[in-house]
Amino acid sequence: MTIKSNQWIICELKYLSIASSLLVISIFGDHLLSIKRTPVNSYVIALTDTLIHGMIASLSWLLVAVTKGQPIYENIILIESLLAFMTASAIDFDHVLEARSFDLKIVSQLSDRPFLHNTSLMLSISLSIIAIGLLRHNWLIHTYGWIFLTAIFTHHLRDAIRHGFWFYPFHTKPVPQWLYVLTLTSFPLICSLLMNIVAKEWLERHSINDNIKYQAMDLNLEEV
Template sequence: MSGILLTFQKRHNDSDSKLCGYVTRTVLMFFTCFPSTSNYITILLALVSITGDYIVSHTKLHLFQALFDNATHATIGALSWLYICINCKNRSHTQTLIEIGLCAGIASLIDIDHFISARSVHLKDATNLQKRPPLHCSTFPFLFCLLFLLLSYFFQVELWKRVSLIVLTAFVSHHTRDATRRGFWFYPFGSTPPIPYFLYVGMTCFLPPVVCVLHDLVWIGGESGPRYTFISKGAVI
Protein backbone atom coordinates (compact mmCIF):
# COMPACT_ATOMS: atom_id res chain seq x y z
CA MET A 1 0.00 0.00 0.00
CA SER A 2 2.89 2.36 0.77
CA GLY A 3 4.15 1.97 -2.81
CA ILE A 4 0.75 2.91 -4.19
CA LEU A 5 0.51 5.96 -1.96
CA LEU A 6 4.03 7.09 -2.96
CA THR A 7 3.10 6.91 -6.64
CA PHE A 8 -0.15 8.70 -5.92
CA GLN A 9 1.78 11.56 -4.29
CA LYS A 10 3.78 12.09 -7.48
CA ARG A 11 0.63 12.46 -9.53
CA HIS A 12 -1.06 15.14 -7.43
CA ASN A 13 0.02 18.41 -5.93
CA ASP A 14 1.90 18.39 -2.66
CA SER A 15 -0.85 19.83 -0.46
CA ASP A 16 -3.50 17.33 -1.55
CA SER A 17 -1.05 14.44 -1.30
CA LYS A 18 0.02 15.31 2.23
CA LEU A 19 -3.58 15.74 3.37
CA CYS A 20 -4.62 12.46 1.73
CA GLY A 21 -1.73 10.67 3.43
CA TYR A 22 -2.67 12.15 6.80
CA VAL A 23 -6.32 11.16 6.38
CA THR A 24 -5.34 7.64 5.30
CA ARG A 25 -3.04 7.13 8.32
CA THR A 26 -5.71 8.49 10.68
CA VAL A 27 -8.43 6.22 9.25
CA LEU A 28 -6.18 3.15 9.39
CA MET A 29 -5.22 3.94 13.00
CA PHE A 30 -8.89 4.34 13.98
CA PHE A 31 -9.93 1.08 12.32
CA THR A 32 -7.05 -0.75 13.98
CA CYS A 33 -8.41 0.32 17.36
CA PHE A 34 -12.01 -0.51 16.46
CA PRO A 35 -12.05 -3.56 14.16
CA SER A 36 -15.29 -4.77 12.61
CA THR A 37 -16.46 -6.18 9.30
CA SER A 38 -17.86 -2.80 8.27
CA ASN A 39 -14.56 -1.10 8.94
CA TYR A 40 -12.69 -3.69 6.88
CA ILE A 41 -15.06 -3.02 3.98
CA THR A 42 -14.43 0.72 4.37
CA ILE A 43 -10.68 0.11 4.18
CA LEU A 44 -11.26 -2.02 1.08
CA LEU A 45 -13.24 0.82 -0.51
CA ALA A 46 -10.32 3.20 0.03
CA LEU A 47 -7.79 0.67 -1.26
CA VAL A 48 -9.86 -0.19 -4.35
CA SER A 49 -10.33 3.52 -5.11
CA ILE A 50 -6.61 4.28 -4.94
CA THR A 51 -5.41 1.02 -6.50
CA GLY A 52 -7.91 1.22 -9.36
CA ASP A 53 -6.75 4.71 -10.30
CA TYR A 54 -3.12 3.61 -10.01
CA ILE A 55 -3.65 0.73 -12.44
CA VAL A 56 -5.62 2.87 -14.90
CA SER A 57 -2.99 5.61 -14.91
CA HIS A 58 -0.16 3.11 -15.47
CA THR A 59 -1.87 1.09 -18.20
CA LYS A 60 -0.82 2.13 -21.70
CA LEU A 61 -3.41 0.31 -23.79
CA HIS A 62 -6.59 2.36 -24.08
CA LEU A 63 -8.79 -0.75 -24.02
CA PHE A 64 -7.27 -1.98 -20.76
CA GLN A 65 -7.62 1.49 -19.26
CA ALA A 66 -11.35 1.42 -20.00
CA LEU A 67 -11.74 -2.12 -18.66
CA PHE A 68 -9.88 -1.44 -15.40
CA ASP A 69 -11.70 1.87 -14.96
CA ASN A 70 -15.07 0.17 -15.39
CA ALA A 71 -14.07 -2.72 -13.12
CA THR A 72 -13.14 -0.21 -10.41
CA HIS A 73 -16.58 1.41 -10.67
CA ALA A 74 -18.24 -2.01 -10.38
CA THR A 75 -16.10 -3.10 -7.41
CA ILE A 76 -16.77 0.11 -5.50
CA GLY A 77 -20.50 -0.31 -6.14
CA ALA A 78 -20.42 -3.93 -4.95
CA LEU A 79 -18.46 -3.15 -1.78
CA SER A 80 -20.72 -0.19 -0.99
CA TRP A 81 -23.87 -2.32 -1.11
CA LEU A 82 -22.17 -5.17 0.76
CA TYR A 83 -21.55 -2.69 3.60
CA ILE A 84 -25.23 -1.75 3.56
CA CYS A 85 -26.41 -5.38 3.52
CA ILE A 86 -24.24 -6.17 6.55
CA ASN A 87 -25.39 -3.18 8.58
CA CYS A 88 -29.06 -3.04 7.67
CA LYS A 89 -31.90 -5.57 7.83
CA ASN A 90 -30.74 -9.12 7.28
CA ARG A 91 -31.66 -10.63 3.93
CA SER A 92 -31.26 -14.12 2.53
CA HIS A 93 -27.84 -14.91 1.08
CA THR A 94 -29.34 -15.23 -2.39
CA GLN A 95 -31.07 -11.87 -2.23
CA THR A 96 -27.94 -10.23 -0.84
CA LEU A 97 -25.84 -11.57 -3.74
CA ILE A 98 -28.45 -10.42 -6.27
CA GLU A 99 -28.53 -6.92 -4.78
CA ILE A 100 -24.73 -6.65 -4.67
CA GLY A 101 -24.55 -7.82 -8.29
CA LEU A 102 -27.25 -5.34 -9.28
CA CYS A 103 -25.44 -2.42 -7.64
CA ALA A 104 -22.14 -3.44 -9.26
CA GLY A 105 -23.83 -3.87 -12.62
CA ILE A 106 -25.52 -0.47 -12.53
CA ALA A 107 -22.30 1.25 -11.42
CA SER A 108 -20.55 -0.38 -14.38
CA LEU A 109 -23.25 0.07 -17.04
CA ILE A 110 -23.55 3.82 -16.44
CA ASP A 111 -20.65 4.27 -18.87
CA ILE A 112 -22.70 2.72 -21.68
CA ASP A 113 -24.13 6.18 -22.29
CA HIS A 114 -20.73 7.15 -23.76
CA PHE A 115 -21.38 4.77 -26.65
CA ILE A 116 -25.02 5.82 -26.97
CA SER A 117 -24.08 9.51 -27.14
CA ALA A 118 -21.26 8.78 -29.60
CA ARG A 119 -23.60 6.59 -31.69
CA SER A 120 -20.66 4.27 -32.13
CA VAL A 121 -19.30 1.02 -30.71
CA HIS A 122 -15.72 2.22 -31.04
CA LEU A 123 -13.96 3.07 -27.79
CA LYS A 124 -12.13 6.04 -29.30
CA ASP A 125 -15.41 7.70 -30.29
CA ALA A 126 -17.02 6.95 -26.90
CA THR A 127 -14.16 8.52 -24.93
CA ASN A 128 -13.86 11.68 -27.03
CA LEU A 129 -17.29 13.23 -26.63
CA GLN A 130 -17.77 16.98 -26.85
CA LYS A 131 -20.15 17.01 -23.88
CA ARG A 132 -20.96 14.76 -20.95
CA PRO A 133 -23.46 11.93 -21.64
CA PRO A 134 -26.86 11.99 -19.89
CA LEU A 135 -26.34 9.26 -17.28
CA HIS A 136 -23.44 11.27 -15.85
CA CYS A 137 -25.83 14.00 -14.72
CA SER A 138 -25.93 13.83 -10.91
CA THR A 139 -29.46 15.25 -10.82
CA PHE A 140 -30.84 11.99 -12.25
CA PRO A 141 -30.16 9.54 -9.37
CA PHE A 142 -31.62 11.87 -6.76
CA LEU A 143 -34.79 12.46 -8.77
CA PHE A 144 -35.08 8.74 -9.51
CA CYS A 145 -34.66 7.84 -5.85
CA LEU A 146 -37.21 10.43 -4.74
CA LEU A 147 -39.74 9.33 -7.39
CA PHE A 148 -39.42 5.63 -6.54
CA LEU A 149 -39.69 6.31 -2.82
CA LEU A 150 -42.89 8.28 -3.36
CA LEU A 151 -44.30 5.55 -5.61
CA SER A 152 -43.32 2.85 -3.11
CA TYR A 153 -45.27 4.59 -0.35
CA PHE A 154 -48.24 5.22 -2.65
CA PHE A 155 -48.44 1.62 -3.94
CA GLN A 156 -47.03 0.02 -0.75
CA VAL A 157 -44.22 -1.79 -2.59
CA GLU A 158 -41.26 -2.31 -0.26
CA LEU A 159 -39.03 -3.61 -3.06
CA TRP A 160 -39.06 -0.23 -4.80
CA LYS A 161 -37.60 1.44 -1.73
CA ARG A 162 -34.62 -0.88 -1.76
CA VAL A 163 -34.16 -0.62 -5.53
CA SER A 164 -34.13 3.18 -5.29
CA LEU A 165 -31.31 3.05 -2.74
CA ILE A 166 -29.36 0.54 -4.85
CA VAL A 167 -29.60 2.87 -7.84
CA LEU A 168 -28.65 5.87 -5.70
CA THR A 169 -25.59 4.05 -4.30
CA ALA A 170 -24.42 2.93 -7.73
CA PHE A 171 -24.80 6.34 -9.35
CA VAL A 172 -23.36 8.42 -6.53
CA SER A 173 -20.30 6.15 -6.18
CA HIS A 174 -19.72 6.34 -9.94
CA HIS A 175 -20.21 10.11 -10.18
CA THR A 176 -18.01 10.75 -7.15
CA ARG A 177 -15.11 8.93 -8.79
CA ASP A 178 -15.62 10.81 -12.05
CA ALA A 179 -15.86 14.11 -10.16
CA THR A 180 -12.09 14.14 -9.58
CA ARG A 181 -11.73 14.95 -13.29
CA ARG A 182 -14.81 16.98 -14.23
CA GLY A 183 -16.75 17.73 -11.06
CA PHE A 184 -20.43 16.93 -10.41
CA TRP A 185 -22.94 17.87 -13.10
CA PHE A 186 -26.21 19.13 -11.63
CA TYR A 187 -28.57 19.98 -14.46
CA PRO A 188 -29.74 22.72 -15.00
CA PHE A 189 -27.30 24.50 -12.67
CA GLY A 190 -24.09 23.36 -14.32
CA SER A 191 -21.01 21.56 -13.04
CA THR A 192 -18.93 21.96 -9.91
CA PRO A 193 -15.13 22.24 -10.06
CA PRO A 194 -13.25 18.92 -9.91
CA ILE A 195 -13.08 17.68 -6.33
CA PRO A 196 -9.75 16.99 -4.58
CA TYR A 197 -8.61 13.37 -4.63
CA PHE A 198 -8.70 12.96 -0.85
CA LEU A 199 -12.31 14.20 -0.84
CA TYR A 200 -13.25 11.59 -3.44
CA VAL A 201 -11.77 8.79 -1.31
CA GLY A 202 -13.50 10.14 1.81
CA MET A 203 -16.89 10.50 0.10
CA THR A 204 -16.59 6.98 -1.30
CA CYS A 205 -15.95 5.59 2.19
CA PHE A 206 -18.78 7.56 3.82
CA LEU A 207 -21.41 6.90 1.15
CA PRO A 208 -22.45 3.47 2.55
CA PRO A 209 -23.05 4.76 6.13
CA VAL A 210 -25.14 7.61 4.70
CA VAL A 211 -27.25 5.16 2.69
CA CYS A 212 -27.65 3.06 5.86
CA VAL A 213 -29.19 6.11 7.53
CA LEU A 214 -31.52 6.60 4.54
CA HIS A 215 -32.38 2.90 4.69
CA ASP A 216 -33.47 3.34 8.29
CA LEU A 217 -35.38 6.55 7.59
CA VAL A 218 -37.53 5.01 4.87
CA TRP A 219 -38.21 1.98 7.16
CA ILE A 220 -37.56 -0.67 4.56
CA GLY A 221 -39.19 -3.91 5.59
CA GLY A 222 -41.65 -2.10 7.87
CA GLU A 223 -39.20 -1.92 10.76
CA SER A 224 -38.43 1.17 12.76
CA GLY A 225 -35.38 2.03 14.77
CA PRO A 226 -31.72 1.87 13.80
CA ARG A 227 -30.30 -1.46 12.71
CA TYR A 228 -26.76 -0.60 11.63
CA THR A 229 -23.41 -0.71 13.37
CA PHE A 230 -20.50 1.58 12.69
CA ILE A 231 -17.76 0.98 15.28
CA SER A 232 -17.68 -2.54 16.66
CA LYS A 233 -19.88 -5.50 17.33
CA GLY A 234 -20.88 -4.20 20.72
CA ALA A 235 -21.61 -0.63 19.68
CA VAL A 236 -24.88 -0.19 17.84
CA ILE A 237 -25.82 3.34 16.79
Protein backbone atom coordinates in the same frame (compact mmCIF):
# COMPACT_ATOMS: atom_id res chain seq x y z
CA MET B 1 -18.60 -8.06 27.76
CA THR B 2 -22.29 -8.29 26.73
CA ILE B 3 -23.57 -10.05 23.57
CA LYS B 4 -24.73 -6.67 22.23
CA SER B 5 -21.29 -5.06 22.54
CA ASN B 6 -19.73 -8.15 20.93
CA GLN B 7 -22.12 -7.80 17.97
CA TRP B 8 -21.25 -4.12 17.73
CA ILE B 9 -17.51 -4.89 17.58
CA ILE B 10 -18.08 -7.58 14.90
CA CYS B 11 -20.17 -5.07 12.90
CA GLU B 12 -17.38 -2.46 13.18
CA LEU B 13 -14.73 -4.96 12.12
CA LYS B 14 -16.81 -6.02 9.10
CA TYR B 15 -17.31 -2.37 8.17
CA LEU B 16 -13.59 -1.62 8.48
CA SER B 17 -12.53 -4.64 6.41
CA ILE B 18 -15.03 -3.96 3.58
CA ALA B 19 -14.23 -0.22 3.65
CA SER B 20 -10.51 -1.08 3.39
CA SER B 21 -11.19 -3.25 0.32
CA LEU B 22 -13.18 -0.35 -1.10
CA LEU B 23 -10.22 1.99 -0.68
CA VAL B 24 -7.71 -0.48 -2.15
CA ILE B 25 -9.92 -0.92 -5.25
CA SER B 26 -10.34 2.88 -5.55
CA ILE B 27 -6.57 3.45 -5.36
CA PHE B 28 -5.99 0.73 -7.96
CA GLY B 29 -8.68 2.35 -10.14
CA ASP B 30 -6.95 5.72 -9.88
CA HIS B 31 -3.62 4.18 -10.82
CA LEU B 32 -5.26 2.46 -13.79
CA LEU B 33 -6.54 5.76 -15.19
CA SER B 34 -3.06 7.29 -15.06
CA ILE B 35 -1.63 4.60 -17.38
CA LYS B 36 -0.81 5.91 -20.85
CA ARG B 37 -3.38 4.57 -23.30
CA THR B 38 -2.44 2.82 -26.50
CA PRO B 39 -4.74 1.28 -29.13
CA VAL B 40 -3.87 -2.10 -27.58
CA ASN B 41 -4.57 -1.41 -23.89
CA SER B 42 -7.32 1.23 -24.14
CA TYR B 43 -10.19 -1.29 -24.32
CA VAL B 44 -8.80 -3.26 -21.35
CA ILE B 45 -8.43 -0.04 -19.32
CA ALA B 46 -11.97 1.12 -20.22
CA LEU B 47 -13.49 -2.26 -19.33
CA THR B 48 -11.54 -2.55 -16.06
CA ASP B 49 -12.51 1.01 -15.14
CA THR B 50 -16.19 0.16 -15.67
CA LEU B 51 -15.83 -3.01 -13.57
CA ILE B 52 -14.17 -0.96 -10.79
CA HIS B 53 -17.23 1.32 -10.72
CA GLY B 54 -19.31 -1.84 -10.29
CA MET B 55 -17.12 -3.26 -7.51
CA ILE B 56 -17.18 0.02 -5.58
CA ALA B 57 -20.99 0.18 -5.76
CA SER B 58 -21.34 -3.45 -4.79
CA LEU B 59 -19.03 -3.11 -1.74
CA SER B 60 -20.80 0.12 -0.75
CA TRP B 61 -24.12 -1.75 -0.75
CA LEU B 62 -22.56 -4.48 1.44
CA LEU B 63 -21.54 -1.71 3.84
CA VAL B 64 -25.16 -0.49 3.92
CA ALA B 65 -26.19 -4.06 4.85
CA VAL B 66 -23.49 -4.28 7.56
CA THR B 67 -24.65 -0.98 9.06
CA LYS B 68 -28.20 -2.34 9.23
CA GLY B 69 -26.91 -5.48 10.98
CA GLN B 70 -27.86 -7.76 8.07
CA PRO B 71 -25.77 -10.88 7.37
CA ILE B 72 -23.86 -10.08 4.16
CA TYR B 73 -23.64 -13.71 3.04
CA GLU B 74 -27.43 -14.03 2.69
CA ASN B 75 -28.63 -14.60 -0.90
CA ILE B 76 -30.85 -11.52 -0.94
CA ILE B 77 -27.97 -9.21 0.09
CA LEU B 78 -25.66 -10.78 -2.49
CA ILE B 79 -28.32 -10.31 -5.21
CA GLU B 80 -28.81 -6.68 -4.15
CA SER B 81 -25.04 -6.20 -4.22
CA LEU B 82 -24.91 -7.70 -7.72
CA LEU B 83 -27.68 -5.30 -8.82
CA ALA B 84 -25.59 -2.38 -7.49
CA PHE B 85 -22.61 -3.74 -9.46
CA MET B 86 -24.60 -3.99 -12.72
CA THR B 87 -26.26 -0.58 -12.33
CA ALA B 88 -22.98 1.25 -11.62
CA SER B 89 -21.21 -0.54 -14.49
CA ALA B 90 -24.05 0.16 -16.95
CA ILE B 91 -23.86 3.95 -16.43
CA ASP B 92 -20.76 4.28 -18.64
CA PHE B 93 -22.70 2.74 -21.53
CA ASP B 94 -24.10 6.23 -22.18
CA HIS B 95 -20.72 7.18 -23.72
CA VAL B 96 -21.28 4.52 -26.38
CA LEU B 97 -24.93 5.52 -26.84
CA GLU B 98 -24.09 9.19 -27.38
CA ALA B 99 -21.12 8.44 -29.64
CA ARG B 100 -23.18 5.77 -31.49
CA SER B 101 -19.99 3.80 -31.72
CA PHE B 102 -17.86 1.34 -29.74
CA ASP B 103 -14.73 2.97 -31.16
CA LEU B 104 -12.96 4.46 -28.11
CA LYS B 105 -11.39 7.18 -30.27
CA ILE B 106 -14.87 8.47 -31.17
CA VAL B 107 -16.17 7.91 -27.64
CA SER B 108 -13.33 9.97 -26.12
CA GLN B 109 -14.06 12.86 -28.49
CA LEU B 110 -17.56 13.58 -27.12
CA SER B 111 -17.85 17.32 -26.53
CA ASP B 112 -20.24 17.01 -23.53
CA ARG B 113 -20.64 14.52 -20.73
CA PRO B 114 -23.28 11.93 -21.61
CA PHE B 115 -26.75 12.05 -20.01
CA LEU B 116 -26.36 9.29 -17.40
CA HIS B 117 -23.58 11.43 -15.87
CA ASN B 118 -26.03 14.23 -15.12
CA THR B 119 -26.13 13.98 -11.31
CA SER B 120 -29.33 16.03 -10.86
CA LEU B 121 -31.18 13.82 -13.37
CA MET B 122 -29.96 10.59 -11.79
CA LEU B 123 -30.70 11.77 -8.23
CA SER B 124 -34.25 12.64 -9.36
CA ILE B 125 -34.66 9.16 -10.87
CA SER B 126 -33.38 7.53 -7.65
CA LEU B 127 -35.79 9.52 -5.48
CA SER B 128 -38.65 8.74 -7.90
CA ILE B 129 -37.98 4.98 -7.67
CA ILE B 130 -37.83 5.20 -3.85
CA ALA B 131 -41.11 7.17 -3.78
CA ILE B 132 -42.87 4.87 -6.28
CA GLY B 133 -41.87 1.88 -4.14
CA LEU B 134 -43.43 3.53 -1.08
CA LEU B 135 -46.60 4.67 -2.87
CA ARG B 136 -47.18 1.26 -4.43
CA HIS B 137 -46.27 -0.50 -1.17
CA ASN B 138 -43.65 -2.43 -3.09
CA TRP B 139 -40.59 -2.93 -0.93
CA LEU B 140 -38.60 -4.49 -3.75
CA ILE B 141 -38.93 -1.36 -5.92
CA HIS B 142 -38.29 0.81 -2.87
CA THR B 143 -35.08 -1.08 -1.99
CA TYR B 144 -33.95 -0.95 -5.62
CA GLY B 145 -34.33 2.86 -5.43
CA TRP B 146 -31.68 2.90 -2.65
CA ILE B 147 -29.48 0.45 -4.58
CA PHE B 148 -29.80 2.71 -7.66
CA LEU B 149 -28.89 5.74 -5.52
CA THR B 150 -25.81 3.94 -4.15
CA ALA B 151 -24.73 2.86 -7.65
CA ILE B 152 -25.10 6.28 -9.28
CA PHE B 153 -23.69 8.24 -6.35
CA THR B 154 -20.53 6.10 -6.01
CA HIS B 155 -20.03 6.18 -9.81
CA HIS B 156 -20.49 9.95 -10.10
CA LEU B 157 -18.34 10.55 -6.99
CA ARG B 158 -15.43 8.58 -8.50
CA ASP B 159 -15.79 10.40 -11.84
CA ALA B 160 -15.90 13.70 -9.90
CA ILE B 161 -12.24 13.27 -8.87
CA ARG B 162 -11.36 14.18 -12.48
CA HIS B 163 -14.41 15.98 -13.86
CA GLY B 164 -16.36 17.34 -10.85
CA PHE B 165 -20.12 16.79 -10.50
CA TRP B 166 -22.55 17.83 -13.23
CA PHE B 167 -25.65 19.38 -11.66
CA TYR B 168 -27.27 20.55 -14.88
CA PRO B 169 -26.53 23.26 -16.02
CA PHE B 170 -23.66 23.66 -13.55
CA HIS B 171 -20.37 21.79 -13.21
CA THR B 172 -18.49 21.70 -9.91
CA LYS B 173 -14.72 21.65 -9.53
CA PRO B 174 -13.00 18.23 -9.28
CA VAL B 175 -13.44 16.64 -5.85
CA PRO B 176 -10.18 16.45 -3.83
CA GLN B 177 -8.93 12.97 -2.96
CA TRP B 178 -9.42 13.37 0.82
CA LEU B 179 -13.04 14.41 0.32
CA TYR B 180 -13.59 11.48 -2.06
CA VAL B 181 -12.28 8.97 0.52
CA LEU B 182 -14.29 10.56 3.35
CA THR B 183 -17.52 10.65 1.31
CA LEU B 184 -17.10 7.16 -0.13
CA THR B 185 -16.56 5.54 3.28
CA SER B 186 -19.28 7.50 5.08
CA PHE B 187 -21.96 7.32 2.34
CA PRO B 188 -23.18 3.80 3.34
CA LEU B 189 -23.70 5.00 6.95
CA ILE B 190 -25.71 8.01 5.76
CA CYS B 191 -27.67 5.89 3.26
CA SER B 192 -28.56 3.31 5.93
CA LEU B 193 -29.60 6.07 8.37
CA LEU B 194 -31.83 7.71 5.73
CA MET B 195 -33.38 4.32 4.85
CA ASN B 196 -34.32 3.77 8.49
CA ILE B 197 -35.75 7.28 8.90
CA VAL B 198 -37.88 6.95 5.71
CA ALA B 199 -39.10 3.46 6.68
CA LYS B 200 -39.99 4.47 10.26
CA GLU B 201 -41.76 7.66 9.13
CA TRP B 202 -43.68 5.74 6.48
CA LEU B 203 -44.80 2.94 8.76
CA GLU B 204 -45.78 5.38 11.53
CA ARG B 205 -47.94 7.43 9.15
CA HIS B 206 -49.78 4.43 7.78
CA SER B 207 -52.36 2.27 9.40
CA ILE B 208 -51.72 -1.16 10.84
CA ASN B 209 -52.93 -2.56 7.48
CA ASP B 210 -49.76 -1.32 5.83
CA ASN B 211 -47.69 -3.01 8.53
CA ILE B 212 -49.48 -6.24 7.82
CA LYS B 213 -48.78 -5.84 4.09
CA TYR B 214 -45.07 -5.36 4.71
CA GLN B 215 -44.93 -8.28 7.11
CA ALA B 216 -46.74 -10.39 4.53
CA MET B 217 -43.80 -9.70 2.22
CA ASP B 218 -41.60 -11.13 4.96
CA LEU B 219 -40.01 -7.75 5.52
CA ASN B 220 -40.02 -5.98 8.86
CA LEU B 221 -38.62 -2.69 10.04
CA GLU B 222 -35.31 -4.30 10.99
CA GLU B 223 -34.79 -5.25 7.37
CA VAL B 224 -35.83 -1.95 5.84
